[in-house]
Amino acid sequence: MHVAHSDTNEGARDLLRRMLDAAIAAAQPGLCIPAALPAPPTGRLIVIGAGKASAAMARAVEQQWTGALAGLVVTRYGYAVPCERIEIVEAAHPVPDAAGLEAARRMLESVQKLTEDDTVLCLISGGGSSLLPLPLDGITLEHKQRVSAALLNSGATIGEMNCVRRHLSAIKGGRLAAACHPARVVTLLISDVPGDDSTDIASGPTVADPTTCADALDIVRRYGIDLPAAVTDVLASGRGESVKPGDPRLARAEAHLVATPRMALEAAARVAREAGVTPYILGDSIEGEARDVGKVMAAIARQAAAHDEPFATPCVLLSGGETTVTVRGNGRGGRNVEFLLACAIALRGAPGIHGLAADTDGVDGQEEIAGAVIAPDTLARAWAAGIRPADSLANNDGHGFFQALGDSVVTGPTLTNVNDFRALLILGIEAAETADEFRGQGPSIAPEA
Structure with missing residues (x-):
């Protein structure tokens, strides 16, 4: 030796x-966000987002944006930074909690009834899957917590874990962008996933998802994950199907990588x-x-x-x-x-x-x-x-x-x-x-x- x-x-x-x-x-947001900001809309600018970097991303937006804006982003406990116009909420990661659930519910409500003149700026980074744990009807936060813990210990890849998460969520798998329709949606992404696949960064709340409930069930079976009965029912019945490519509600949604591994x-x-x-x-x-x-x-x-x-x-x-x-x-x-x-x-x-x-x-x-x-x-x-x-x-x-x-x-x-x-x-x-x-x-x- x-x-x-x-x-x-x-x-x-x-x-x-x-x-x-x-x-x-x-990969600091202050370095990579400014050049990627969209032009000012004729209507409102609503800022939303989730992830470990989302609060720092929000601050970078505030420092560069001279017009009016408002919004809400959720980040991990301890990762908040001061912002004046964008509300910062902290929640749990990697196993979700009630604070994340409430933040996701409020975020979804904030993008209702927008117009074609409005723009939604979505700031997404790794960790967003756990920070936006809004479940589909029939699934509880406790169910989501049990599934998250089981996935984390199963040996599944991040892509496999996020496939399951997308099909149990009321906000992931393109659903957040669909809720923004007919507004323009501009998503800025800091990638934490192999291959920089936007569907896997925070489980893709603003991008179309080509995977299916059947894919999610296959992953669950492959790793021997014991699901609560209510969760199995959502996947087996197809009620958890996500927003697919070509959906007209995503016609004005675009996503841009601003920092990568x-x-x-x-x-x-x-x-x-x-x-x-x-x-x-x-x-x-x-x-x-x-x-x-x-x-x-x-x-x-x-x-x-x-x-x-x-x-x-x-x-x-x-x-x-x-x-x-x-x-x-x-x-x-x-x-x-x-x-x-x-x-x-x-x-x-x-x-x-x-x-x-x-x-x-x-x-x-x-x-x-x-x-x-x-x-x-x-x-x-x-x-x-x-x-x-x-x-x-x-x-x-x-x-x-x-x-x-x-x-x-x-x-x-x-x-x-x-x-x-x-x-x-x-x-x-x-x-x-x-x-x-x-x-x-x-x-x-x-x-x-």
Whole structure:
């Protein structure tokens, strides 16, 4: 087991954190919203929205919009920012609560009886699915909470989870845009989903949905999810069918991506280049079980460190997307920490390889922790502390593992959300001895326990 020098670890950790900070900064609403605003309408401008970034998006609109406007957006607890003309409501994520239910009901009411002269500006980012939990008739908030919790622990992809959610909702799957008819609807999207599919960002409240109730039922059966009888009835009867492509109520609805995972990864790549490290973006839409992705990334990193192939060192492997965790133990889950723990175990202390994985919204799973970092001495420090890494992984307890080592990354609310950020920094064996030269090349906030 190789134990890296502390200065090497600090230098690598500093560079990795600066890459994460750059990724988050690139997706800030104040940077990406102004250029995407529509022309002033002849009638009213109504602003609505949902997601972890929606309050910051609303503030960016207010700062740029000189005419009259009013509206309501709902964001996660702790993610509100001051606005003067747009009401900000906070609600629960990832399992919905009554505050989100009431906000969704009020939002739907606010867009009734609009005219062709009015414009609805809809601000959508990741997290909106849980923050707009308005159920169809026959389904209760408690039903939605049970389904959400089951989906989160099932191992289903974000696309599969949102397919189910769309067909149980009175506001998602294009229904919000349909309620705005005949007004113009302009949706600005900050993407947190693999492939930037607008139907999956907050479950697509303002875009047409090509999937069906039958698709949702197939997903439920595939993952063995036990649904309440009322929920099964909505799907089996077809009463949960969403708004389909070609629906005339969506003829004046348009959607625009203003920030994406790719933009965030490119910003991180620029930081790496400035530090003399070659970046490689492996993909912005990587999915799969987090522990499996971790093993694959570790194998690639070991090959590069040992043989300068397929990438010459020093380099950093950047990726995004949304992996999944099938929770079987009694740990707290968290896809980024599960990825990192599996990666560290597969690396087996290989010298010169460091990593950081975090959710760009500052919350990995249901924890107020963005992610964590690993170094060549991660396993050795765990064993010295009496922690068995393999047991932590089997228990889905990545958060407990990294907190015990003081290697959690805590950002606080980032006010944006462009999905997961993963970086494996491969210095090579010789470069590992001089990694401290990367330190001090820009501002950084050290990870907190």
